[in-house]
Amino acid sequence: MRDHSRLPTSPGFWRSPLRGPWFTSVLGLVLLVGITVLFVTGLVSYAAYNPGLSRVNDMTPDKGVLGFYLFAWPTDPVWLYRLTQGVHVTLGITLIPVLLAKLWSVVPRLFTLPPARSLAHALERISLLLLVGGGLFEFTTGVLNVQLDYVFPGSFYPLHFYGAWVFFAAFVAHAVLKTPTAVRAVRQRRQERNDLVSPRPAAPTVSRRGALGLVGGGSLLLFLTTVGQSLGGPFRRTALLAPHGTADPGGGPNGFQINKTAAYAGITAADTHEDAWRLVVTGRTGTVRLSRAQLLRLPQHSASLPIACVEGWSTADQWWRGVRLRDLAALVGYDGDPPDVLVESLQRHGAFRRAALRANQVADGRSLLALFVNGEELSPDHGHPARIIVPAAPGVLNTKWVARLTFGDL
């Protein structure tokens, strides 16, 4: 008997009594829903950067038709990006056990002989390489990026975006081919037999439902130790292993999560000193240079807005105070008809040292060049002397250490 089962190409090699159409189908249907949500929230996040607005926002200038759905990112509700990106990252992490269990449940098929029964079958198996390789690539790059482990071969944005389309192409084909079978297998009470069912199963140590419970338990544990970084407030303490979980940096009014510190961005006290720093505002009527004292003499407005990062973490609303972007636009000749704006930071490097905001974002009365947060001056790490804060925009578009604003149609 052993002779027939020494090789993984032999069905008898696979002994687990769990494998079968029901187990695979349940996991497959969970992934069908979950990965669809991941793909949609990913596309939404891509749109949130307004890549169609300006070259400086666009990490993927060769996107071609893949940007077919892009739209002007709204400023309402203010928690929009908090929600979509929190769902994207938290759900992605939560689905990892389901993905691994699904791959485990079908691994005997990797070794199926003959390698292809027909041309269609051969193509399907090639497509499965894109599905499995592409899926693992997407999950891995996402998980590494949120941990700041930039070991992948290139910039995260194009890799994760184009990789998602390659993966999704294979995913759709797989879903169309397999969903009817999966739905049938789940609906039928009695166990259907297929090639995944071991011909000589070992004695079970757990039922199929028990195994599914174990997978669900893994997802629940990952969810509970991650989601707090997107909920903020007292829940942050519960995110025991998430990158922006458990603690806030420092205390006081400026003690909320930081994406990149001043030191990391290469900003020194000399750059931001009162005597050195000037805000340069350019528009239709020329250029205005403003010191911080002059900015403070302009009408000051407040807005309660969160910071929400592409990495999935976010903060509760912070109380920002400063000058409205549309008031600054009015200073340089755009009174009542604010256009787009190009924002430039003192940062000398970093992908988002320059960022573009669309006219609808500039026009929103809650979009500020903030000078204060929670009743205190901005700390260096939160962008002193002045930073952008725009409702519902991804974190990196809320430029810190602002040096220059250029209003005009981009």
Next chain:
Amino acid sequence: MPRRVRLGSPFQLLLLACSFALAAYAGVRLLAGDWFGVALWIVGAALLHDLVLLPLYTAADRAVTGGLGATGRRGRTLYVRVPAMLSGLLLLVWFPLISGMTAGRYRSATGLSPDGFLTRWLLITAVLFGGSAVLLAWRVRRAAKHRPPADH
């Protein structure tokens, strides 16, 4: 005489052709930079998972089942498997933070301490295995209590 190549379902052929065309459209953009690195990552991810990670955890699971089976306690596999799987899963997902391999960048970028991740993972692992042990001890005790005296 060579057999004729079977084509298979025409619907499936059309669907896969469409899927490959879209994948190729995105793929040339994905491979525009370091094409070898990206291809290596995609193929490598599938191979590493199917031929290294999966056999490794299967072997570990078989070692536990076999070891317990040898002493007639195969039914207790889950008391080891559940905490081991949960702890291993957390380690797999958060390995860069737990191992401290990105500690320098993490501290300088976020202003947060990178030191707690290993400690917290070890504590969670301790709670998982400890909880499992307590549960097993409780069930063994309860089973012993309900056993008729003649069995002693």
